[in-house]
Amino acid sequence: MKIFSSSLAVTCIGRVGLVASVAVLAACEQRASRLDKASTQPAAAAAAAAPSSSVPGGLKIDRSGSVEQQLARLQDAYDRNAEVLDLLNKELARSKEQQAQQERDMPAPDAMFAVDVADDIKAGQVDGPATAPVTIIKAFDFACPYCQKVSGTMEELVKEYAGKVRVVYANMLVHDVARPAHLASCAAARQGKYMQFKDAFWDKGFGPYASSGGQNASSLGEDNLLAIAKGIGLDADKLKADMASAECKQRIEHDIQELNKFHVSATPTFFINGKFVDGALPKAQFKALIDEQLKQVEKSGVSGADYYNKVVLAKGEKQFRSKTDPKTN
Template sequence: MTQLVDTYGEDVQVQFIHNPLSFHDNAMIASLASMAAARQGKFWEFHDTLFANQQALDEPNLIKYATELGLDVEKFKTDLKDAEIKKKVEADQAASVAVGQTGTPGFFVNGTLLSGAKPYEEFKTIVDAELTKVNQLIAGGVPREKAVYASMKKNNDKVFNLLIRNMPAGKAKPAPGEDKSLEVWKVVVRGDEPSKGPANAPVTIVEWSDFQCPFCSKVVETVNKVHEEYKDKVRIVFKHNPLSFHDKAQLAAEASMAAHAQGKFWEYHDVLFANQQALDRANLETYAEEVGLDMEKFRAALDQRTYEAYAKNDAAQAADVNASGTPTFFVNGRLLGGKSFDDFKTIIDEELEKTQKLIDKGTSADKVYEKIISKGKVFSPLEDKVNSISVDGSPSLGNAPAKISIVEFSEFQCPFCSRVGPGLKEVKKIYGDDVSITFKHFPLNFHKEAFGAAVASMAAHQQGKFWEYHDVLFNNQKALFPADLELYAQQIGLDMEKFKQDINSEALKAKVNKDMAEGSRIGVNGTPSVFINGRKFSPPGGYSAESFQQAIDKYILKK
């Protein structure tokens, strides 16, 4: 959050909504204390102190932090017991539940949900898109505040009403067909995953997790309690989703499967979560010895990356049900919002009643789960809508028409756009003449040098060197002023007289504007935006070569 505020300044406002979870003993009083600090103008200082001391949030420590920050301690103590502050926190909780955000952390960017721990780049992509929309409204004469509210209301009317207009949560009841908690996803269980409980249990809980994720470790105790309480009525299945920004998570996942091969997954699982800050290769071997594994077999599995593909297959399955963050739980295919025992209990009890009815009607116990998810939802990173996109005159790799047509709307000042190119180059290597990759311009108006860079790249295109120039621009995103653009043109050997003429060409400026208009027509509102065979491509894990290949093989080539 600090990085976002530093980057965007007054264009971003961060609003903190309290959602203290019931299984975190001191979370409620910490929320109350932060609001008591807010009354003395020091919410964010207190906020930072609390997050730096998460293991010490009882009342004496809260008073200690208030003293250290120079608060009026007597007033702080009085406010800590104030019913109005408690009412505010409880209202935040109710609003969070009403908008479906029963776990933490959860973020809404102008109403667009980002659930779970996410890297800065994912926030930036959404913020940039929202700024584009809001700035377009302002440019059309809409006052700034009304433009912001209009965008938020369009994105998520419920969030706008509850969290911004502060309407009572009780007024926000889901309309018929809107209750997402009842949706069933097609969460496939292969049968070879680590699991607890009988295969024919009436309720199957599938968890996607990451051994380096701090939120995943916090729910271990709750999952164990569910297992203890429901015994043979529940099967708990563990699937891997090592997140790309957790550098030790992939190897830890592979190590856990090596332990699974020796019948000790859960023992090893518990040790990993108890030691999340020490997951390098040497530590993984130490833990393997501690739980009594055959070390020769264990080391061989890690050396040979025996379970690398297994863990990646689990992650690919997560994408099929849009489980992009960790931990993510599905109970008989239904996405679980909160992570407290009561949250689990509510949905488990509902599912036990449902499955008993199926059994009473003749479905055998070992077929219940299969029947429940048989018509479940499957997430597709490709939209159903097929857009007609002109590629005439645009820079392309490969010849159209190709079996696979990829069109990227991008701009040279967008940091996230620079990460798409390497993946697309790998795609070209993989599919060769079967793929064409076309670049179309969509310079965002708050990136002041982006339009000029777009025109300059088209000037390079006039001399057959668009892609060379494209790479130089993305490698120098902080230096895209006119003098820089000429320097790069010289470096790649362009005819400088022609280049200088072309960068002032009204025809090339018109081409960039035409790309932007076409992008707006088909719903592009931020960069990068990618279309495969006319269908918008929105992979949960970003535009990696792997995500492109998975989508192309599955949805285009039908492999």
């Protein structure tokens, strides 16, 4: 899985072979959080300012004797430390390669990615009107804490922008324990209650799982999912049948395949009118990005109802481009 280490956003990264289920939750925050930045800065500053007792206070070169004697001492020191120097050179080379790989993994800042979410919209995995000029795609996993944390923000943005923003929810399965919940959300959408199920699940499905530190996954299982469905007025028998259907299984896989084209490997990941946003942001930063896109839509002269199809999909890039890749016409 790819991690953009220079980003401060919060995401959940897939892990294979976790030692304990609690690690599923603990592993989700792989980088410093922009949501928690204010609380971590003072501690970081204090650590940086603290003196280190492990660093020698003033190493001096012995300059006594002739030039030949000084050179001999330097050669002797080099010979004695050749193994260490070789190790340092290898670590430096490895660090440079890692940095280069990170650059290759970072999306081009000028890219507009044409993520096709037509099937998600048709399935009902959307909040907000079709005429909204700004489309936010949220790639998420139902077992990701920061996906849950930012869920309320997405709904607030749709309400506050009153017809100008819609959020399309794309399944990005990172933790397999969440697969039943994603299937259930597809089944709920087939009964016209995708948003109601999603909100109820975060509270009654993910909530108990998170409270257990990821040790008790029973609230993510079918029995509880059916209970949640009944609680919001869904036909539980139909939901169970649809969860097992080929259509819902294909719905999940289709989302994952589409997101893989754009190197989405962590959740949450967002696309705001095609603009890649890696991880959860504070609400104010989301609003700044939305406002920027509203200006671009107005400047384009294309109606809000047509903008995603005629501009983002028609003119956007059909696959991932990193910041190191040249833009092609």
